[in-house]
Amino acid sequence: MMRNNLITVATCNLNQWSLDFTGNVNRILQSCQEAKSQGASYRLGPELEICGYGCEDHFLESDTFLHCWEGLMDLFERGATDDGLICDFGMPVLYRGARYNCRVLCCNRKIILIRPKTAMADSGNYRESRYFTAYQAPTDSGGANSNGHSAGSVQDHLKLPKFWQEKFGQKSAPFGIMSVQCEDGTTIGCESCEELWTPQSAHIRLSLTGVEIIGNGSGSHHELRKLNARLELMISATRKCGGLYLYANQRGCDGGRLYYDGCAMIVCNGQVLAQAKQFDVQEVQTIVATVDLDDVRSYRASIPSFGIQSSRQTKGQGFISCDTAADSRMKSDNTWPKISEEIALKFHSSEEECCFGPACWLWDFLRRSGAAGFFLPLSGGADSSAVATIVGCMTEMVTKAAQEDPTGHVASECRKVCRKSSELNDDLTPNLWVPSSAKELANLVLHTTFMGTENSSMATESRAMRLGEAIGSYHLSIKIDIVVTAIIKMFTLVTGKRPEFSSRGGSMSEDLALQNIQARIRMVTAYLFAQLLPWVRGRSGFLLVLGSANVDEGLRGYLTKYDCSAADLNPIGAISKLDLKRMLLWGAKEFNYSVLDEIVEAPPTAELRPMADGDEEGRDHSQTDEEDMGMTYKELGAFGRLRKISRCGPVSMFHKLCIMWKHLPPSEVAAKVKRFFYYYSLNRHKMCVITPAYHAEAYSPDDNRFDLRQFLYNTKWCRQFAAIDEL
Numbered sequence: 001m002m003r004n005n006l007i008t009v010a011t012c013n014l015n016q017w018s019l020d021f022t023g024n025v026n027r028i029l030q031s032c033q034e035a036k037s038q039g040a041s042y043r044l045g046p047e048l049e050i051c052g053y054g055c056e057d058h059f060l061e062s063d064t065f066l067h068c069w070e071g072l073m074d075l076f077e078r079g080a081t082d083d084g085l086i087c088d089f090g091m092p093v094l095y096r097g098a099r100y101n102c103r104v105l106c107c108n109r110k111i112i113l114i115r116p117k118t119a120m121a122d123s124g125n126y127r128e129s130r131y132f133t134a135y136q137a138p139t140d141s142g143g144a145n146s147n148g149h150s151a152g153s154v155q156d157h158l159k160l161p162k163f164w165q166e167k168f169g170q171k172s173a174p175f176g177i178m179s180v181q182c183e184d185g186t187t188i189g190c191e192s193c194e195e196l197w198t199p200q201s202a203h204i205r206l207s208l209t210g211v212e213i214i215g216n217g218s219g220s221h222h223e224l225r226k227l228n229a230r231l232e233l234m235i236s237a238t239r240k241c242g243g244l245y246l247y248a249n250q251r252g253c254d255g256g257r258l259y260y261d262g263c264a265m266i267v268c269n270g271q272v273l274a275q276a277k278q279f280d281v282q283e284v285q286t287i288v289a290t291v292d293l294d295d296v297r298s299y300r301a302s303i304p305s306f307g308i309q310s311s312r313q314t315k316g317q318g319f320i321s322c323d324t325a326a327d328s329r330m331k332s333d334n335t336w337p338k339i340s341e342e343i344a345l346k347f348h349s350s351e352e353e354c355c356f357g358p359a360c361w362l363w364d365f366l367r368r369s370g371a372a373g374f375f376l377p378l379s380g381g382a383d384s385s386a387v388a389t390i391v392g393c394m395t396e397m398v399t400k401a402a403q404e405d406p407t408g409h410v411a412s413e414c415r416k417v418c419r420k421s422s423e424l425n426d427d428l429t430p431n432l433w434v435p436s437s438a439k440e441l442a443n444l445v446l447h448t449t450f451m452g453t454e455n456s457s458m459a460t461e462s463r464a465m466r467l468g469e470a471i472g473s474y475h476l477s478i479k480i481d482i483v484v485t486a487i488i489k490m491f492t493l494v495t496g497k498r499p500e501f502s503s504r505g506g507s508m509s510e511d512l513a514l515q516n517i518q519a520r521i522r523m524v525t526a527y528l529f530a531q532l533l534p535w536v537r538g539r540s541g542f543l544l545v546l547g548s549a550n551v552d553e554g555l556r557g558y559l560t561k562y563d564c565s566a567a568d569l570n571p572i573g574a575i576s577k578l579d580l581k582r583m584l585l586w587g588a589k590e591f592n593y594s595v596l597d598e599i600v601e602a603p604p605t606a607e608l609r610p611m612a613d614g615d616e617e618g619r620d621h622s623q624t625d626e627e628d629m630g631m632t633y634k635e636l637g638a639f640g641r642l643r644k645i646s647r648c649g650p651v652s653m654f655h656k657l658c659i660m661w662k663h664l665p666p667s668e669v670a671a672k673v674k675r676f677f678y679y680y681s682l683n684r685h686k687m688c689v690i691t692p693a694y695h696a697e698a699y700s701p702d703d704n705r706f707d708l709r710q711f712l713y714n715t716k717w718c719r720q721f722a723a724i725d726e727l
Contacts, residue, residue: 006328007186008290008337009213009244010035011044013262013276015252015283017368018052019064025050025071027284032080032087034286037332041325042086043286044215044248046260047193048101050091053219054254059131065094069161072104076168081106084324086180086188090217095158095175098133103190103217105180111173112180113320114158118202121194125221125258125695128194137177155318174320179211181319186293186326187211193218196233207241208310212296213326215246222261222357224350224579224696227278231265231345239270242300244291251280253364257695257702259357266340269299273340278348279356281363281397281410290328290337351586354386354579358571358694359394365544365569366445367413372541373445375530376548377522377564378468378475379607380450380460383572384548385467385599386580389587390571391446391546392471395438396591402434418444419539439472446473447533447543451522453481456607463602466595474537476529483521488514501610515608519563526564544568547691552577552636554690555643555701556676557683558629566691573693574700576640577604577633604633630675639676640699644707650677650720654727670724677720681713 012031016024028049035043047053050071051064058064068091081087086107093102093114100116116135120128138156158175165171179189189211191202196216203214220230238245244266251262264276266289273289300306328337348356366374374391378384402411411434415421418441420433435441448471450456450464461477468475492498499514500506506514530543547567549559551574559565572580581600588596604626626632631639642648642656654673658666687701688711701707 005293006290006337006339007041007213007244007293007326008039008288008328009042009044009246009266010038010040010286010288011215011246011248011264011266011274011276012046012284012286013249013251013264013280014046014049015364016046016049016052016250016254017252017364018054018056018255019058019067020052021050021067021071024052025074028089029075029078029080030284031286032075032085034284035288036083036085036329038286038288039290039329039331039337040288041084041327041329042088042188042213042215042246044088044246045090045217046248046250047090047217047219048092049217049250050089052254053250053260054256054258056127056131056256059092059099062094065092065099068092069164072106073164073167076106076109081109084108084329086112086182086322086324086326088188088190088215088217092132093158093175099131100135101128101132101192103192103215105188105190107322107324109168110170111160112322113178114173114175115177115190115192116175117192117195118177119192119194119198124698126194135177176318178318178320179206179209180322182322182324182326184325184327186213187319188213188215188326190214191216193220196237201237203237203243203245204241205313207243207300208306208313210310211243212293213244213246216248218247218249219260220249221258221695222278222353223698224353224575227261227263228347231263231272234265234267235270235272238267241306242269242296242303244268244293244296251277251285251360252283253361257692259361259694261357268340269295271342272345273342275343275346278346279353279360281360281394281401283409288337289340292339349586350579351583354572354575354583354696355390355393355587355590356397357696358390358575359397361694362391362569362571363394363398367417369544370541371544372417372419372534372539373447373543374546375447375449375526375533375543376473376546377451377526378448378464378473379548380462380464380467380599381602381604382577382580382584382599383550383553383604385463385596386550386572386575386584387546387548387570388446388448388467388471388473389584389591389593389596391473392438392442392591392593393587395435395441395445395472399435399438399441406432406434414441419541437472442472443474446471447529448473448475449526449529450475450477451480451525452477453479453484453518453607455518455610457611459602460605460607463595463599467593467599470591470593470595474533478525480518480521480525483525484518487517487521503610511609516560516563518608519560522564523562523566526567546571547573547693549573549691550577550580551575551697551700552633552640554687555640555699556629556631556636556679557686558679559686561686561689566689568691570691570693573691574696574702575694576637576697578637579697629679631672635672636676637699639673639680640697640701643680644699644701650674650717651723651727654724666727670727673724674717674721677717678715681715681717684709684713685711687711 103115105113157172189206195202250260263278266274274287499510502511545567547570549565584596
């Protein structure tokens with residue numbers, strides 16, 4: 001007989017979609033079933049998993065709360081909490097006229113506890129206080145501390161909806177900052193996402209009051225080089241306090257710019273026992289671990305300072321009784337779970353993060369939008385080549401998953417996107433088509449076009465064609481000079497004046513106008529081809545247009561408003577030029593796209609001006625981005641990080657750069673800072689219409705959700721620049 005101090009616990013990554021209540025419930029149910037099959041007695045899910053974390057202002061609607069209760073009822077009726085599985089669900093709850101972000105712990109079709117979140121995430125992309133109230137526990141004296149824990153806390157109850165009472169016979173449920181004590185004495189508590197990051201983290205109080213298992217249901221999005229900080233917090237929490245800590249997260253795009261990067265994890269006494277994938281195209285991944293709770297108890301008892309602080313705790317942390325034991329159960333294959341051993345943490349390199357994250361984000365957009373594929377203006381430069389590589393990575397991931405399980409969800413979605421789902425075999429059985437290779441899938445979903453003019457070089461056209469061949473895209477090479485000429489003729493006919501490039505005697509206004517008309521015609525051409533290429537190929541549907549402006553160009557404003565930066569989606573809009581180049585070198589080896597090495601070495605160029613006299617045909621263009629911008633991409637990265645992450649204005653940025661750039665005299669640093677802020681403020685208006693971009697970088701200038709600043713500036717920065725001059 002198994003010793004009853006062994007317990008198997010489960011957590012998961014779920015690819016939830018905001019307001020997709022039916023799909024969300026199905027994915028939650030699958031994770032519960034997988035947890036049971038592995039002998040788990042406790043299952044943890046992500047934050048707000050029933051409705052999806054990214055509902056934003058839909059949290060202000062009463063319908064969202066109603067449908068969450070309906071979703072929870074559906075889970076009960078379909079057996080998610082049967083067989084003694086303690087399920088920790090995430091959903092919003094309305095209590096006494098206030099909205100709360102809650103954990104709802106359930107077992108055997110009964111709500112055991114509703115635990116509201118006490119600390120809201122409000123920085124960067126998060127706006128939780130706009131939708132929810134940070135819960136403060138009531139007390140006998142009416143007071144509560146800042147973390148919602150205090151002595152003498154009063155147990156409160158939420159009256160459940162009438163239809164719930166009629167269906168399950170439960171009229172109310174405990175509501176507040178409490179934990180659960182199972183029949184066998186096992187104790188389970190909650191720490192919700194942001195609470196882990198606060199100075200007085202909830203897990204400290206939980207550990208000191210005897211809670212052995214802590215579940216953290218989270219909604220944490222991907223950002224380059226962020227994962228290690230998140231994981232270290234969980235590891236250090238249990239290394240310091242002991243205990244069994246579970247982390248759950250969404251994984252995927254739930255309808256916006258963010259990609260939730262999964263990496264569910266189980267940690268015990270500072271040792272990682274299980275870790276889920278950070279990037280994947282599967283919708284559900286459940287991980288389990290089996291531990292001996294005596295290890296937790298002895299670990300804590302071996303730390304004298306833990307015992308001293310635990311003995312000083314008040315009795316404010318209440319426990320709700322659960323009449324179910326939490327000991328390990330037999331698995332579906334009639335074997336007992338084995339005690340889990342420590343594993344090594346898996347971290348992706350920044351190059352892998354730049355590719356895998358946007359690739360999974362694009363797959364979610366593609367399959368959920370109903371589109372038949374992507375259209376990408378492929379210039380042969382680093383940025384558009386990076387986008388093409390990301391789509392190539394997506395086809396590799398999807399093809400592998402579809403081939404491994406032709407009857408699975410990924411294969412089914414792949415057939416839907418490729419318009420193969422309705423086909424039948426000769427014997428009228430369903431056709432379980434899957435792509436034979438990533439190239440076959442790429443030819444169906446990725447449409448690339450080189451849109452050249454008389455100012456384009458043969459070198460970039462050749463690189464675009466060879467990259468398209470390497471990935472397998474449906475590639476075209478066209479000239480748009482006829483359209484450019486027609487627009488200029490129309491202008492000349494109306495005004496009687498013909499603009500010229502500056503190299504041919506024209507003014508700078510003429511030069512910029514002639515460059516911009518080429519760029520904007522490419523945008524119009526892109527949408528025309530995106531709408532009609534499926535028809536040309538005898539297929540139904542439309543294509544999503546992909547943009548390829550990087551974060552540094554957006555920050556500097558080095559792009560034409562409503563050019564090819566205007567698209568449906570931009571997978572690299574928050575990734576720096578330097579990171580993209582490193583990713584291209586990695587992709588050249590990983591996917592055998594050898595032409596990427598050549599693309600990285602080529603100088604970035606817009607190819608919008610005539611080539612200089614003496615330039616040889618077939619060579620790279622003489623117009624370069626860094627010369628046009630008046631600053632390097634490396635400098636732009638430094639400006640961006642100081643402006644956003646370090647919260648610097650012109651003067652404080654100048655001070656910091658004088659220290660960082662000791663090789664430059666202060667006068668040159670001052671000139672660079674002034675040039676940056678001039679062009680940043682002059683072009684800030686472009687961020688108001690920027691294409692929705694995958695969020696990857698902490699200094700993203702995305703005006704819509706992340707970087708909230710004005711778009712009309714006094715570009716002279718009179719007081720600020722004067723202060724720099726005085727220094």
